[in-house]
Amino acid sequence: MAKLEYPSSESNSGTSRRALLRGLAVAPVVASTIASPWSDALAALHRRYEDEPAKLVRTKEGRSISRFRYHNAERRWMLTDIVAFPGSRFTNPALHFAGFVCQQALCAYLLDVGFADEWNAQHIRQDIAKALAYANACGFGHDCPDMARLAVVLSPYWKWGYHYDEWEEDRPQTGGFIPATITPLVRALVDCVHDVTGHPRPKGCQRGPQEARS
Template sequence: MPVSKSRRSLLRGLAIVPVAASAIVLPWGGALAALHQRYEDEPATLVRTKEGRSISRFRYHNAERWMTTLEADFLAEPRHAKEALHQAGFVTQQALCAYLLDVGFADAWNASHIKQDIAKALAYANACGFGHDCSDTARLAGVLSPYWKWGYHYADWEEDRPRTGDFIPATITPLVRALVDRVHDVTGHPRPKGCQRRPQGARS
């Protein structure tokens, strides 16, 4: 999905004047207000800064670098679904927070309110023009959240063990790759050295 000129113009405006996320002038103000109420979050104040842009780039580069582990052959087998989900959780958290930082969310707000909730991060990102309305990605985000749970060992007999939602590495990796690529496209951050865009066919 291309990045619209109107979105770029809006972001340039946020770099000049701090705007409360619930302000009427924001096209996504109503959606953000609804999310604040839904999650009982402190309203965010969106303002783009050089520091925020720098942290955003760092988070995106983190996502790309750790994406290489998710795409590695040793995680490709279905029996590694739990390990792949844990890796996917970290990558998507870094990527989505990179986007939120780029549109003006403060890093401290993300740390306090997003934490490791991937579904919540995706909801906030899409409310702010991310434009990644993929039902499979939304379902994966729900399975991932909070992603720390996939870092623990659970025996098959434990009733409270997290469920994979039938996701396996072969279905997890393309979804996460598409999300990271979307962050690259809309933020304009350069890819880290050594990280090149994968052919479209590799994501299908």
């Protein structure tokens, strides 16, 4: 098997994320048997969502798809600089746009830790809250209450691709989010995926002087 890339960050206490990922790169492991701290959290999520247990195994192909998904998220989010996204008053399109970006970014992380693309397609789909829950259960570490609340509002994000009139009683609720409050939350989520996976940003998407020089 080809040598895999690993994020540079590593915990100094307990079982580090890097050590867990190295183990997953060696052989397939059923999620329910993964060493602490992932096993209990994953088992609880499988019961909660009635999902088929995921088999986590890191491969070169999975890493490549992960990078592709992350770049999808970054490139789509780059459009917000062009269309003055934060200043827009149209919340529904903004939520649909944000939902796609979050789905791509979170699935990039899940792929990186060994979830199969097919499992994500079957069980995650467009449920951003579920994707975030699984990611955090596997060491993502993005425990932002506002992002968690936005993820619930977004899920499933296809619903925001439709126009709803104010008089429609069954229209989805925005939770008070507007483009200006959505933007920093999604940006922080995508940045977190970049940081923990170690994927390079796509060309033209550097976030600071240090990245621009690298």
